[in-house]
Amino acid sequence: MAVQETTYRDALRLALSEAMSADDSVIIMGEEVGRYGGAYGVTKDLIKDFGGDRVIDTPISEAAIVGAAVGAAMTGLRPVAELMYVDFIGMTMDQLANQAAKIRYMFGGQIGVPMVLRTQGGTGRSAGAQHSQSLEGYVMHTPGLRLAMPATVDDAYHLLRQSLQQPDPVVFIEHKGLYTIKGTLDPDDAPAEWGKAKLLREGDDLVVVTYSRQVHHALVAAETLASQGIEAAVVDLRTLNPLDFDTIGPLVERSGRAMVVSEGAMTCGVAAELSARITEECFDYLEDPVVRVAGEDIPISVSPLLEQNSVPTPKLIVETARKLFI
Amino acid sequence: MKNTSLPQLYEDMRRVRTFEERVGELFVRGQSAGSMLHLSIGEESAAVGVCAQMRDGDTFTTHHRGHGIFLARGADPNRMMAEIAGKDSGYCHGKGGSMHIADMGLGHLGANAIVGGGIPAVVGAGLSARHKKNGAVSIAFFGDGATGQGILYESMNMAALWRLPVVFVCINNQYGMGTRIDQATANPKLHERAAAFGLAARTVDGLDVEEVADAAAELIAGARSGKPAFLAVDCYRFFGHARKDKSPYRDAAEEEAGRKKDPVLQARGKLIASGLLSEADLDALDQKVAAEMDASIEFAVAGEEPQLKSMFRDVYAPSQPEPEPVRTRLDRILAQG
Numbered sequence: 001m002a003v004q005e006t007t008y009r010d011a012l013r014l015a016l017s018e019a020m021s022a023d024d025s026v027i028i029m030g031e032e033v034g035r036y037g038g039a040y041g042v043t044k045d046l047i048k049d050f051g052g053d054r055v056i057d058t059p060i061s062e063a064a065i066v067g068a069a070v071g072a073a074m075t076g077l078r079p080v081a082e083l084m085y086v087d088f089i090g091m092t093m094d095q096l097a098n099q100a101a102k103i104r105y106m107f108g109g110q111i112g113v114p115m116v117l118r119t120q121g122g123t124g125r126s127a128g129a130q131h132s133q134s135l136e137g138y139v140m141h142t143p144g145l146r147l148a149m150p151a152t153v154d155d156a157y158h159l160l161r162q163s164l165q166q167p168d169p170v171v172f173i174e175h176k177g178l179y180t181i182k183g184t185l186d187p188d189d190a191p192a193e194w195g196k197a198k199l200l201r202e203g204d205d206l207v208v209v210t211y212s213r214q215v216h217h218a219l220v221a222a223e224t225l226a227s228q229g230i231e232a233a234v235v236d237l238r239t240l241n242p243l244d245f246d247t248i249g250p251l252v253e254r255s256g257r258a259m260v261v262s263e264g265a266m267t268c269g270v271a272a273e274l275s276a277r278i279t280e281e282c283f284d285y286l287e288d289p290v291v292r293v294a295g296e297d298i299p300i301s302v303s304p305l306l307e308q309n310s311v312p313t314p315k316l317i318v319e320t321a322r323k324l325f326i
Numbered sequence: 327m328k329n330t331s332l333p334q335l336y337e338d339m340r341r342v343r344t345f346e347e348r349v350g351e352l353f354v355r356g357q358s359a360g361s362m363l364h365l366s367i368g369e370e371s372a373a374v375g376v377c378a379q380m381r382d383g384d385t386f387t388t389h390h391r392g393h394g395i396f397l398a399r400g401a402d403p404n405r406m407m408a409e410i411a412g413k414d415s416g417y418c419h420g421k422g423g424s425m426h427i428a429d430m431g432l433g434h435l436g437a438n439a440i441v442g443g444g445i446p447a448v449v450g451a452g453l454s455a456r457h458k459k460n461g462a463v464s465i466a467f468f469g470d471g472a473t474g475q476g477i478l479y480e481s482m483n484m485a486a487l488w489r490l491p492v493v494f495v496c497i498n499n500q501y502g503m504g505t506r507i508d509q510a511t512a513n514p515k516l517h518e519r520a521a522a523f524g525l526a527a528r529t530v531d532g533l534d535v536e537e538v539a540d541a542a543a544e545l546i547a548g549a550r551s552g553k554p555a556f557l558a559v560d561c562y563r564f565f566g567h568a569r570k571d572k573s574p575y576r577d578a579a580e581e582e583a584g585r586k587k588d589p590v591l592q593a594r595g596k597l598i599a600s601g602l603l604s605e606a607d608l609d610a611l612d613q614k615v616a617a618e619m620d621a622s623i624e625f626a627v628a629g630e631e632p633q634l635k636s637m638f639r640d641v642y643a644p645s646q647p648e649p650e651p652v653r654t655r656l657d658r659i660l661a662q663g
Contacts, residue, residue, distance in 0.1 A: 071449060112643050
């Protein structure tokens with residue numbers, strides 16, 4: 001397949017379609033994934049190509065969707081379960097955290113659960129407190145679950161294809177604010193290695209470590225900072241489990257300053273973990289405290305003004321970085 | 327096809343009963359891993375009657391009171407007892423124990439310590455069977471306590487909607503921990519709920535193992551041909567919820583009456599009355615079973631502990647790096663000086 005200009009949404013769809021063509025054991029199941037085409041259109045028309053037995057519209061039963069995916073994965077299928085919003089993860093948490101995540105370990109390595117749970121999160125659509133959260137911290141806090149969070153069109157495709165090759169359960173969290181972004185995709189190009197972070201921008205003054213939509217905010221902020229004489233490196237983690245510290249550590253040691261950017265609520269969040277690790281591992285090299293630019297410790301409002309200010313913005317990233325150099 | 331004659335059903339029930347008695351003994355001897363041991367004494371007919379109708383390739387999930395089901399399906403009592411003792415020679419190398427035992431070879435997709443937690447997996451296994459057209463059926467075993475969990479109803483609805491080869495077996499021992507079924511629901515006719523979802527649904531008296539086996543045969547055959555089912559087996563939990571529970575929530579008269587509903591003694595009486603086996607034959611059989619189960623305790627006690635380094639194994643697949651131990655990490659960080 002040729003190099004193409006496409007969107008994050010269509011790259012995801014292409015990954016699913018190709019995986020289903022390549023492997024008959026791949027099935028999709030979830031609310032509105034078939035005839036409706038997915039709440040955000042990711043599975044549009046897949047039911048026409050693969051039929052209702054492989055693209056399965058389910059009742060609104062999130063716990064059983066995930067639980068059925070666990071049983072399917074244990075008996076030879078490669079299910080892709082869709083959770084329409086990551087905010088609904090509470091409904092599924094037993095099946096995800098007590099079953100999928102622990103089955104290999106509890107059963108002494110007899111069997112794994114090679115399933116993918118696709119979902120999406122984040123702010124940006126005035127969707128309110130129960131449809132706008134960034135709950136990756138729940139997943140990252142659960143040993144046994146892999147966690148992928150693509151920021152780019154290229155990763156939307158490649159990380160999803162790679163997720164479908166993993167021997168263990170993968171939670172794959174898309175960002176609702178990214179579905180329409182455009183980018184270049186070469187499906188035949190060798191993808192970046194699973195579990196490795198990507199250095200998207202070089203810079204010797206500061207390292208910004210981030211993932212998902214905040215990658216784009218960080219890149220915008222880095223351009224502004226460059227115009228003001230501060231060169232920030234930007235690292236896209238791509239996967240939070242595995243977490244690639246090998247890429248982050250040397251960069252922080254070189255610049256002596258690190259900022260972690262995440263939409264998730266700050267307290268006990270992904271940013272907290274990253275900050276702690278950087279502080280422990282790079283302590284002797286740090287010129288300043290590692291700063292967390294994270295989501296506020298509040299629910300997300302439906303008001304666009306309040307919503308936008310509940311999570312990091314390019315402006316906040318710039319202002320915070322500048323304060324490190326005063 | 328398995329032998330479903332009454333002598334065989336009796337022997338299988340006796341093996342469950344004696345195994346459970348030995349589990350209790352293991353605990354008293356202080357050689358079990360913990361006290362989270364839930365015995366299925368009084369419920370043997372459900373495990374044996376249903377498992378007698380299963381085939382190679384079928385799969386199942388069980389609950390926290392699942393020893394008998396696994397044994398009835400063909401488990402090795404040595405490896406079971408070793409797992410309950412937390413030993414490396416157990417089915418799960420001592421990581422699962424009584425409540426998380428599993429064996430893919432026998433289609434046991436896992437016991438579960440979350441009430442209702444193992445139920446939806448059979449929906450997925452049913453989807454697999456449909457996809458592969460392999461004729462397999464998948465059976466969820468759970469107690470009456472799980473009828474309070476929403477996941478059961480989500481799962482029954484999906485199985486009925488998609489006409490999956492799935493059977494839900496509710497072993498109604500009358501108690502969810504210390505709460506009797508009539509204190510947990512206004513309608514204890516549990517099969518009526520399943521019927522409302524469109525499942526073939528029945529309740530049978532667990533006193534008679536042949537009755538259970540006949541109902542299971544019919545319902546499992548139906549499930550294989552796309553008519554998923556629900557079977558409630560009425561019985562009585564002879565002892566407390568777990569080993570340390572002395573059942574202060576029920577009185578002696580109730581227990582005495584409940585323990586009269588003994589499926590093992592019932593089958594024994596029928597065998598003698600029908601002339602199929604004599605009392606002496608049955609005593610000899612019981613002794614053979616006792617010796618087998620005594621040996622399982624010896625096997626478990628003699629087994630090695632798991633190696634400490636196995637602690638980080640099997641969090642992820644063997645192809646993946648193991649998580650870095652906290653101790654290793656601390657040494658590395660603090661060595662930086």
